[in-house]
Amino acid sequence: MERDLISKKELLDEKGISYGQLYRWKRKQLIPEDWFIRKSTFTGQETFFPRDLVLARIDKIMNMKDDLSLDELADKLSPALPDYEMRKSDLVKRNIVSSIVLQRFASEDDDSLVYAFDKLLYFYVVDKLLQAGEMSMEEGERLLEALREHFPKFAGKACDLVFTRKMGVSSFALLSAPSELYFESGVKVVARISMTECIEQLKGKWV
Amino acid sequence: MNQPAQGDLVINGVSTASGGQYGRVKIDGVGTVEGDIVCADFDCNGMTKIRGSLAADTMDADGMFTIDGHLSAARSFVDGHMKVRGSLKGDSFSVNGLIRVDGNCEIESFRAEGAFEVGGLLNVGTMDVLLQGRGKAGEIGGESIRVVRKSSGPLNKLLSWFVPRLATELHVESIEGDVIDLEYTQAEVVRGNRVRIGKGCTIGLVEYRTEFSAHPGAKIGKEAKVGD
Numbered sequence: 001m002e003r004d005l006i007s008k009k010e011l012l013d014e015k016g017i018s019y020g021q022l023y024r025w026k027r028k029q030l031i032p033e034d035w036f037i038r039k040s041t042f043t044g045q046e047t048f049f050p051r052d053l054v055l056a057r058i059d060k061i062m063n064m065k066d067d068l069s070l071d072e073l074a075d076k077l078s079p080a081l082p083d084y085e086m087r088k089s090d091l092v093k094r095n096i097v098s099s100i101v102l103q104r105f106a107s108e109d110d111d112s113l114v115y116a117f118d119k120l121l122y123f124y125v126v127d128k129l130l131q132a133g134e135m136s137m138e139e140g141e142r143l144l145e146a147l148r149e150h151f152p153k154f155a156g157k158a159c160d161l162v163f164t165r166k167m168g169v170s171s172f173a174l175l176s177a178p179s180e181l182y183f184e185s186g187v188k189v190v191a192r193i194s195m196t197e198c199i200e201q202l203k204g205k206w207v
Numbered sequence: 208m209n210q211p212a213q214g215d216l217v218i219n220g221v222s223t224a225s226g227g228q229y230g231r232v233k234i235d236g237v238g239t240v241e242g243d244i245v246c247a248d249f250d251c252n253g254m255t256k257i258r259g260s261l262a263a264d265t266m267d268a269d270g271m272f273t274i275d276g277h278l279s280a281a282r283s284f285v286d287g288h289m290k291v292r293g294s295l296k297g298d299s300f301s302v303n304g305l306i307r308v309d310g311n312c313e314i315e316s317f318r319a320e321g322a323f324e325v326g327g328l329l330n331v332g333t334m335d336v337l338l339q340g341r342g343k344a345g346e347i348g349g350e351s352i353r354v355v356r357k358s359s360g361p362l363n364k365l366l367s368w369f370v371p372r373l374a375t376e377l378h379v380e381s382i383e384g385d386v387i388d389l390e391y392t393q394a395e396v397v398r399g400n401r402v403r404i405g406k407g408c409t410i411g412l413v414e415y416r417t418e419f420s421a422h423p424g425a426k427i428g429k430e431a432k433v434g435d
Contacts, residue, residue, distance in 0.1 A: 012434075013433075013434055018350075018385045018400055019348060019349075019384050019385060019399060019400075020332075020349060020351070020384055020386075023330050023348040023349050023350070023384075024332065024349075024350065026313075026330060026348075027313045027332070045380065
């Protein structure tokens, strides 16, 4: 699964930033080390970035750098689960999680109930798979349970969610990333999602 | 030799101490520290070795200094020969002499007089280097990068003729920055906003945005104006 990458030069041109700024942000840990992907091209070694992640991150930095110092920004953008919270009613209003998911999985919760970030993340992942039409509601329920039980064990480390199906029987697995995984021939990998990316995307909805 | 937390560590003569948390650390003579060390003020003279990482607010090292792990210090002054096996991080770093870092360097303000070698990426805010020996880095990136060479004496010239790897030159794969001013540099790629290529440079490709000037003696494979 090749990700959509952007080269350093394209990135600088598109965002109108200089090499100095990019390196400064890297020094301040505003752009994580593992987004710098080195590849050899016909012009020699070049650095690439995951396009969606880095573009969103740079927009965020440019928006906030006038109000916050770079160190404050670094705290805000750290890879750990942030302590953002959101009310249930706002979830639908801001189109983070569809109302169907909430109706199905959180109908007993009050509208004014405030969710912590990890709860939001589980809903977000379930919603994402449902919207892609890859998963049924029943499976969503099981996924939600699996996430609640096992995701905290990774304690901030990067992990992937793997969704497989064989002869119509589905199963979910969480595994630490990066790792390689091979299946027997009858198994179909329906989806493999990076939880770290989901966290990034979800964090991006706050700004 | 175990000191209570936040106490001071003083070594005179030849000794070994354990790592840990200290207020002030002063080592004169031949000192070895076993393990990681965290302190406010680190001062060593003579031969010092740390078998671990060092984190300090200020560091002043004279003589031979080896760190097996990483170094992070807000302000550092080094006179002599320093070796860091891990990475280096700091706000201001000033060297007279020789420094070798095997990992990556992240320094806001880097000033060096002498020779340096960085295994990975040298990421600097401002870099001001007066080369008196060989400089080497995987990549250099930052805001303002300036490398000049002190005119080498006849003995040095003779030496570099026989042993080319001791030549007073900077060898680096790529340099990227806002303002770049180079002398006696061998690089594959130089990219920047304002680029000045001075004497004795051999550059494969120069990409610049606003300004470019080159010394007539510099060898440049290709130059290109990019952006806008």
